[in-house]
Amino acid sequence: MTRPRRNRRAGVEDRWTKTVYDDEKRPTKVPSANHGKGKRWRARYVDDEGREKVKGFDRKVDAQKWLDDITAAQVTGTYVDPKLGAVTFASFYREWSTRQVWVPGTERAMNLASNGVTFGDVALSDLRPSHVEKWVKAMQDKPLAPGTIKTRFNNVHAVLRAAIRDKVLARDPAESITLPRRRRADAAMTIPTARQVGALIREAGVEFDAFVGLCAFAGLRLGEAAALQVGDVDFMRREIRVQRQVQRANGHAVEIRAPKYGSERTIPVPAGLLELVSLHIAHWRPGDDPARWLFPGEGQHPWHQNSVGYRWRRTREAAGVDELRLHDLRHFYASGLIAAGCDVVTVQRALGHSSASVTLNTYSHLWPDADDKTRRAADALFRASAGSAADGLRTEGRN
Template sequence: MAAPRRNRRAGVEDLWWKTVRVDGKEQKVESKLHGSGKRWRARYVDDESRERTKRFDRKVDAQKWLDDIVASQVTGNYIDPVRGQITFGSFYAEWAPRQVWVHHTRRENDRLDRTVPFRDVAMADLRASHFEAWVKKMQDQPLAPSTIKSRMMTVRSILKAAIRDKALASDPSQGVKLPRTRRAEAAMVIPTSEQVGKLILCAENRFTLFIALCAFAGLRSGEASALQVADFDFLRRDIHVERQAQRIRSGVVEIRPPKYGSERVIAAPKELIDMAAEHIRLHVPGDDPQRWMFEGLNGNPMENNMVGGRWRKAKAAAGITDVKLHSLRHYFASGLIAAGCDVVTVQRALGHSSASVTLDTYSHLWPKAEDRTRKAASSLLDEALGSTAYPLRTEGLS
């Protein structure tokens, strides 16, 4: 049976003197603690029904400390005095094992915890200056603004957990400025159709389909690696994206759901489906529908390092240097947008978690109001005048 919760209460008591009743009258007498240690003890019961105490030399100091505690309890800014002394690193060590993370995320977060300069600072002592200095240090290394933003988001999730656990009253990193990220159109490299065709022609035979799937179905590298024969519906011309492959270490690959749970069915062109069928015929022996389309080591699908090596060979053979494998996904998205596909269609094809993610990434590729105005006016002009070239009339003009 659970112990009953204690009522929240608070008070200041004198440890040197106690009140006793003598002959029916109250009078103060010296206590056993008289003259020993600090005289005044402030005490209160916290939200978990635990009594907290602290001793002071002066009553006024004890009362002020207690008033601050009570005010923080009322406003929701209370910090457990014991939990508040736990360091950032120690809190992370308690909190991290309870999180539902995939291997890659856990590895990156553990690495971040080991490197932050405020790892040994008590939670209650964290200040905005700690995070400002950290951001400046990362910028000076230099790290990309997107990387700095991602690391700060991870740290803030830890701070939010500390607030929930009463180890922190508020987030001290709020208001810390981060380096400005580049606009998507400035940072994004979209290969030309000529470059994509050249990469496919110059790639190893076993890798040709891999490039095509990224360029003409928008697959992420890990999603393409984890494709099985059964994921291709040759009758309906669909590709089912149900998993991704991520390298843990050499020869060890983790199979898990696609990024952000983006399982989806991609409507593929006939030419791509035909390429997949030919790839199976030439390079995927056997009759097990669950066999990998791109097999690597130890019966696993190709891991990141193997994919990267084949991609670099294809680029070298094609004489192309500034295109990343992920750029093929941008190529696919730009093609859908140029063909008039709406944002929801593009979102579903790419497996984005929301339409806002799609817009944040590719909004600059959609036609603007001015483009639509020009196109509409051009259509009206063609409709009115046809293909006849009409010379400007100049007679009567001065």
């Protein structure tokens, strides 16, 4: 049976007195049975679910202020049930996380961030920006890199926004929190030279050179290259389809899943890369099954982070480029597209970024700015003018 909803009402009552009426219906205040017992003033209201809430006060002004604050919160949509507001951040996250449709990698990242906060036992109603600032400072003091701090902050911020949607948190305590500044992308990014990439491919040998080539000349991520099947390479159209990626779950199990959001794509590739891939298939994986892994590992699985990492470290050492990461080959690919004049949308699609803003945030320093364009235009004018001036000087017989 559904409980009938109460009408919304609010008021402050004096528990120590009651009103009586004489024979002529004239009201008179007299002491009640509660006179002198407990708190004199009682404020009450009905919440959004029709439940009556009551709280006692010693002074009428305090009762009225509390009730006014509740009424204002109900009107503005920031009202939080006091019982729900007593829920801690940690307990809310435990319950909320069970309803999320996360892939294992996202679940690990969310658990790492949310279980590492310094305010896990703080009630959501007591959570203040100072709690979040203290946590951010603790991460910086560890020290964690600014990029890591930003990622964990964003994950915890998602939990806080969920608490606001569920009306267990009134305001966002993470709003306007200052995070440690990240270094400029051009200072942190390492872009291999063409000579270094050539040395890596030579030292990789017939087993691994195609993998290095896919990262350097198609911009594939490690998991994307490892999850390629022979049928994903279209030799006639000179294209490679990225349709899946390899991930390790809990550091052990190999999982095949869809690429990162927005990363499914078809990439036009150079003939030289197709030749590398063709030689790899012919030498190591002959056969007609298009669903076989291009880089098969143990059992039914392809290569994964560990098997690729071992081969990459060996190749990198042999090539004498110990400072390079495999992901730097993706930067090499992006920088080549930009240097060739590709626009941001073209680069975004080739790299499988979720948006053009991600591409710009990562590689904006590689695109020529207004000064570069002005300089090139002026150089062209100078060369044209200098050539005409030289012709004139020769005509006049001057040196």
